[in-house]
Amino acid sequence: MRRLPLFLLLVVSAARAEVVDITEGTNLSLAADPANDLIVLDLLGGLWRLPIAGGGAIPLLPAGSGAAQPRIDPTGESVVFQRWQDGQWDVWRLTLATGAIEPLTRTAFDEREPDYSPDGSRIVFAGNQFGSYSLFSLALESGELDRLTDEPGDARFPTFDAAGTLAYTSIAGGRSAIRRYTGAQRGETLVESQRRLDAPSWRPGGGVLLVNERVEGESSSLALFIDADEPIWRRLTSAEDVFVGRVAWLSPEEYVYAADGALWRRGIASQTRNRIFVFAAVDVENTGAAPEVGPLDAAGPHPVGGINGLVTHEPTGRAAFTALGDLWLAEGQEIRRLTDDAFLDTEPRFTPDGEWLVFASDRGGDMEIWRYRLDSGQLLQVSEESGRAFEPRVSGDGRYVAWLAADGDSRWDSSSLRLVELERPFESTTLAGGLYSATGLAWQGRDLRLSASDAAGTEAYPHVYETPAGEARAAASPEPDAALLEMLDGAEELQWDVAPVEARYVIQAARLFDGIGSDYRYHVDIHIEGQRITDIVRRGRLPLPERVIDAGELTVVPGLIDVHSHLSNVAGADLGKRWLRSGITTVRDVTPDWREALERAEAWASGQLPGPRLVVAPVTPPPAGSLPAGSPIIAGDGRPVFGGFAHALADQWAREGRVPARLSPVLVGGDTPGLPRVALSTLGRSYGDVIGQIQASGAYFATGLGALDAVAPARSRGGRNDGFDRIMQDTGRIAIGSDAPAVAYGLGFHDELARLAGRGVPPAQVLRYATAGGAIALGLSLQLGTLEPGRLADLIVIDGDPLRNLGDLKRIEAVVTGGVWRDADALVATQ
Numbered sequence: 001m002r003r004l005p006l007f008l009l010l011v012v013s014a015a016r017a018e019v020v021d022i023t024e025g026t027n028l029s030l031a032a033d034p035a036n037d038l039i040v041l042d043l044l045g046g047l048w049r050l051p052i053a054g055g056g057a058i059p060l061l062p063a064g065s066g067a068a069q070p071r072i073d074p075t076g077e078s079v080v081f082q083r084w085q086d087g088q089w090d091v092w093r094l095t096l097a098t099g100a101i102e103p104l105t106r107t108a109f110d111e112r113e114p115d116y117s118p119d120g121s122r123i124v125f126a127g128n129q130f131g132s133y134s135l136f137s138l139a140l141e142s143g144e145l146d147r148l149t150d151e152p153g154d155a156r157f158p159t160f161d162a163a164g165t166l167a168y169t170s171i172a173g174g175r176s177a178i179r180r181y182t183g184a185q186r187g188e189t190l191v192e193s194q195r196r197l198d199a200p201s202w203r204p205g206g207g208v209l210l211v212n213e214r215v216e217g218e219s220s221s222l223a224l225f226i227d228a229d230e231p232i233w234r235r236l237t238s239a240e241d242v243f244v245g246r247v248a249w250l251s252p253e254e255y256v257y258a259a260d261g262a263l264w265r266r267g268i269a270s271q272t273r274n275r276i277f278v279f280a281a282v283d284v285e286n287t288g289a290a291p292e293v294g295p296l297d298a299a300g301p302h303p304v305g306g307i308n309g310l311v312t313h314e315p316t317g318r319a320a321f322t323a324l325g326d327l328w329l330a331e332g333q334e335i336r337r338l339t340d341d342a343f344l345d346t347e348p349r350f351t352p353d354g355e356w357l358v359f360a361s362d363r364g365g366d367m368e369i370w371r372y373r374l375d376s377g378q379l380l381q382v383s384e385e386s387g388r389a390f391e392p393r394v395s396g397d398g399r400y401v402a403w404l405a406a407d408g409d410s411r412w413d414s415s416s417l418r419l420v421e422l423e424r425p426f427e428s429t430t431l432a433g434g435l436y437s438a439t440g441l442a443w444q445g446r447d448l449r450l451s452a453s454d455a456a457g458t459e460a461y462p463h464v465y466e467t468p469a470g471e472a473r474a475a476a477s478p479e480p481d482a483a484l485l486e487m488l489d490g491a492e493e494l495q496w497d498v499a500p501v502e503a504r505y506v507i508q509a510a511r512l513f514d515g516i517g518s519d520y521r522y523h524v525d526i527h528i529e530g531q532r533i534t535d536i537v538r539r540g541r542l543p544l545p546e547r548v549i550d551a552g553e554l555t556v557v558p559g560l561i562d563v564h565s566h567l568s569n570v571a572g573a574d575l576g577k578r579w580l581r582s583g584i585t586t587v588r589d590v591t592p593d594w595r596e597a598l599e600r601a602e603a604w605a606s607g608q609l610p611g612p613r614l615v616v617a618p619v620t621p622p623p624a625g626s627l628p629a630g631s632p633i634i635a636g637d638g639r640p641v642f643g644g645f646a647h648a649l650a651d652q653w654a655r656e657g658r659v660p661a662r663l664s665p666v667l668v669g670g671d672t673p674g675l676p677r678v679a680l681s682t683l684g685r686s687y688g689d690v691i692g693q694i695q696a697s698g699a700y701f702a703t704g705l706g707a708l709d710a711v712a713p714a715r716s717r718g719g720r721n722d723g724f725d726r727i728m729q730d731t732g733r734i735a736i737g738s739d740a741p742a743v744a745y746g747l748g749f750h751d752e753l754a755r756l757a758g759r760g761v762p763p764a765q766v767l768r769y770a771t772a773g774g775a776i777a778l779g780l781s782l783q784l785g786t787l788e789p790g791r792l793a794d795l796i797v798i799d800g801d802p803l804r805n806l807g808d809l810k811r812i813e814a815v816v817t818g819g820v821w822r823d824a825d826a827l828v829a830t831q
Contacts, residue, residue: 018696022280024261024688026679027652029245031072031079032256039248039256040070040079041263044282044689047081047094052250054263054276060094061101063282067092069113069245073120080104080123082112091125091138104138111136113157115246117164124148124158124166135168135181150185159209159246161202167209169198178211178225191225191233200225201246201255203268210236210247210255217712220682222247222257224268236266241683261687284696293779296613297531297792297818300497306599307488309347316354318374319484322346324496325573325603327359327372330484335493338372342609344573345370346596347391351422352398358382358422360389360403362572369403371422382425387416388570391441393448398422400467402431402448404438409575410568410741412437417448419467431465499607501819504529505547507795508539509556513803515771515786518764520803526556528793531818535789549821551797554813557767558787559585559612559794561774562749564643564702564737566590567600567614575745576604576611580815581827582746583796586613586774586784588737590643594618610827612817613794615778617641641777642694644704645723646739649680649712684712686723695731700777702737703769706751710742725759735777736770753806763803793819 025043032039032052041048044063047070050056061067066084073080079094083103089110094101105111107129114125122140126133130147133154137146149155153172158181160166166181167190176197179187190209191197199212207227213235214220220242226232242259249255254267256276263276310321319330327338327345339345343363350357357372364370364381367388371380383389387405394401401422406415415435420428435452442449448465488494506527511520514536527535527542535542560583567575567589579587591597597616604611680686694701705724728734736756738748749770756766775785783792795816800808812824 017283018286020282020284020692020696022282022689022692023278025258025278026261026685026687026690027243027245027681028258028261028263029069029243030248030256030258030263031070031246032248032250033072033076034250036076038072038076039263039276040072041278042068042070042081043278043280044693045084047079048278048280049096050278052256052276054278057278057280059280060096060099071115071246073116074118075120080114080116082114082125091123104140115159118160118162124160126154126156126158126168128154135166148181148185149187151187155179155187157199157246159200159202161206162204163206165202165206167200167202169200171196178209180227190227191231197223198244199246201249203255204249204252208268210257212242212244214242214244214682216682217684220244220259236268241681241685243681261685282693284693286696286698293783296780296783297498301495302497302602303489304494304496304602306595306597306602307485307494308595308599310484310488311349312484313350313354318350318354320348320350320357321488322348322359323494323599323602324606324608325599326608327357328494329357329374330488333487335488335491337493338374338377342573344569344603344609346569349392349394349401351394352396356422358392358394358401360392360569362574367570367572369401369420380425382422383418383420383428384426385418385428388572390415390570391439393441393443394422395443395467402441402443402467404435404441404450406570408741409571409745410566411439411570412566412568412741413570415452417441417450417465419448429468431467432463496602496606496608498531498605499818499820501530502821503547504534504545505549505821506544507549507551507556507797507816509551509797510553511555511801512536512787513555513557513764513767514788515558515768516788518762520555526787526793526795528816528819531792533787533789533791533793536787551813555798555801555808556787556795557798557802557809558771558785559583559796559815559817560749560770560809561586561588561736561778561785562738562740563588563641563700563735563774563777564590564704565740565745567597567745568741569596569600571745573609576600576609577827578746579612580610580817580822581812581824582749583798583809583812583815584612584746584749585794585796585815585817586615586778586780588615588617588641588778590617590619592619594620594622607820610822613784615780641735641737642697642699642701644702644707644737644739645680645684645686646704646707646711646742648686649684649708652679680723684708684723686726690723691726691730694727698733700733700735700773701727701731702735702739702777703752703756704737704739704742705755706748707739707742728759728761733773733777734769735773747810750807750810753809757806763806766806767802793817 030041037052039050045066046063047061047067048057048059067081070079070081082089083092089112091104091111091114092101093104109129111125111127114123122137124137127136133156135148135155135158137148156169158168170177170179177192178190178200180190181187195213197211200209209225211223213223222236222242224234224236240259247255247257256265264273266273304323308322312319321328325344326340329336345359345361348357348359360367361370369382369389369392389403389405390411392401392403402419404415405418406413415438416433417431418428438450438452440451506525508525512524523539525537562584565587589597601614601616603609736752740748753766772785775781793816797814799811799813802808815822
């Protein structure tokens with residue numbers, strides 16, 4: 001059996017709790033009960049109570065509970081709220097006297113933004129049981145549920161006045177409206193806007209609504225609507241970051257609302273506001289210093305851990321898989337390597353007769369569909385089209401193969417569904433296009449089934465496509481059993497060793513930036529033996545070996561480290577070259593598929609395919625004992641690394657039910673375990689609750705500025721000088737994370753550096769973030785990130801002066817990883 005590897009045990013560190021004082025909050029929402037001098041506030045995902053005058057907040061529901069949008073019942077005895085749990089919103093109720101909570105809805109859909117009826121006997125809320133959001137009414141005593149609205153678009157944020165008039169937001173066709181419910185599942189429009197309208201709230205006595213009005217990333221304000229014969233619409237606030245939530249009325253003349261990280265009292269006719277101070281304390285887990293990982297250049301042979309895409313063919317007892325980027329076949333106790341070359345072969349599937357393997361490979365350039373005859377080794381190309389192929393699936397009669405073809409570098413990009421007869425290669429048919437995050441392709445009789453989203457992020461449910469395949473039984477690819485995995489685990493054939501290095505040599509450099517100081521060392525000799533740097537001395541101070549590389553007037557800097565990326569085999573073997581060509585010698589892969597990532601890591605570490613050092617950070621950790629002991633591949637997070645504001649925004653959009661397909665699952669899936677969920681306001685800002693948690697957690701922050709700008713340019717502009725700058729100034733724990741493929745692999749990293757320089761960060765500090773900062777974040781600071789004796793020889797040779805012009809970092813002449821010198825010209829991608 002596989003043993004839990006030592007390096008996995010080393011990355012576990014003792015956590016300690018730190019108390020964080022919170023006086024600011026991000027995306028706060030609140031309710032008020034003036035009769036009982038009470039405000040109920042959602043802060044850090046918990047519910048808190050405090051006096052209307054402000055002061056110390058007392059927790060009603062712990063931070064991290066996923067609570068939001070509270071409303072107090074007319075008697076002041078209970079609070080209804082929405083709660084994020086198990087990937088969806090439900091409506092819950094809290095009894096103030098006892099602290100007891102109970103779910104009021106527990107369907108498989110989202111229910112949110114509840115409000116009490118004037119007599120407190122029922123609640124109304126928005127739910128998406130029928131695809132878009134409709135309004136529902138729930139009788140609290142009987143549990144009777146009625147659907148109130150059935151209109152185009154989404155009905156959201158219902159709110160009652162004392163007379164029982166129900167107003168709500170309607171969002172359809174790119175326009176927003178405030179509507180009044182008139183019965184018969186319909187409403188009448190009170191006001192309409194091209195701006196986003198949300199969270200209406202009736203003034204006591206009715207007739208007047210306060211509404212949140214905003215433009216994503218640009219403005220967020222409160223507006224007043226007077227329901228009269230000649231309606232009045234007027235903005236009440238400007239230059240504020242008003243959070244999306246109903247205001248709380250203290251009287252017909254005064255209300256409380258949340259904006260700019262705080263609570264504010266304001267008169268309906270006032271031009272000024274008065275702050276309600278909030279003081280709260282939360283415990284945040286701090287993981288302490290990142291534990292250092294064992295040597296990354298340990299001599300092999302190492303057992304293969306990246307056994308990927310394992311499928312079996314029951315009639316013949318054969319099993320196929322990929323490892324080290326090549327095809328393998330297991331038959332009985334015999335394990336045979338079918339391919340052994342510099343191409344990437346992935347996702348094998350047997351034909352029904354068991355005589356062929358169909359797979360995706362870049363051996364013809366781009367990733368295309370190929371097949372391999374098992375008895376003769378014959379290789380035949382099946383497709384030759386635009387796009388990069390993945391998920392090949394053979395029909396049950398063996399006549400057809402279907403696959404997905406990505407337009408970009410990853411399976412999360414837009415893709416198309418294609419079909420071809422195996423005996424008529426290159427004559428494919430496109431069955432569908434514009435599929436985002438497509439996955440789960442499978443034959444269903446004569447048809448094809450998959451899950452995918454459109455460009456707007458909707459329709460992420462199974463689609464079925466008719467094919468001309470005739471009546472065909474479903475093609476089965478049984479999951480391998482434990483006995484087969486155990487046999488492969490102990491196989492002598494499945495081993496690898498670190499990439500071979502040349503004999504001892506010296507690089508003579510005019511300038512060296514070692515990642516420690518703020519300036520260069522001049523005219524140095526860098527002595528390299530094996531994978532390590534043995535000495536760095538002034539020119540000629542030590543005897544020179546036979547091999548000397550004269551770098552002339554070039555500059556040597558440490559290899560760059562990208563601490564947050566999402567890799568995909570769809571990019572082919574050129575993916576590793578692209579990282580190296582950008583000077584990036586270490587990449588942390590945040591992955592939903594650890595087997596694929598571990599195969600990639602071993603292929604790169606062994607030199608079978610060119611690529612950087614890979615840190616595998618599984619979204620879901622692999623089962624204990626499933627990885628080989630003694631491998632230098634790091635399969636863990638080391639110190640927690642927070643993925644950046646693009647992830648925060650995507651997580652927030654997921655909660656709001658509006659996730660653009662290009663973000664899923666690249667950016668959606670929650671933050672790093674153990675770290676706080678981070679939120680961004682409409683203007684792209686985060687406040688003291690977010691900043692304080694990140695600071696206390698000890699986490700390193702992966703920049704991700706380019707990714708945020710790629711997915712939400714307005715949010716990026718709106719928060720340009722706020723949240724990130726505060727994190728950078730308050731913690732200093734910054735590492736460069738590109739969040740590719742939200743930005744281009746490799747080049748997106750350099751865009752991050754330019755963005756930091758544009759914020760006034762000195763070039764030497766940017767370089768330290770890109771090298772030593774990344775190494776510390778990953779627990780590798782004793783091996784990577786700086787150029788010192790004893791460190792691994794990971795460095796780049798540059799024609800330029802990056803301390804004067806960071807853009808020179810892209811003028812790469814050579815890259816050294818683990819002592820292996822590669823000329824830049826040899827790293828040009830072939831695709």
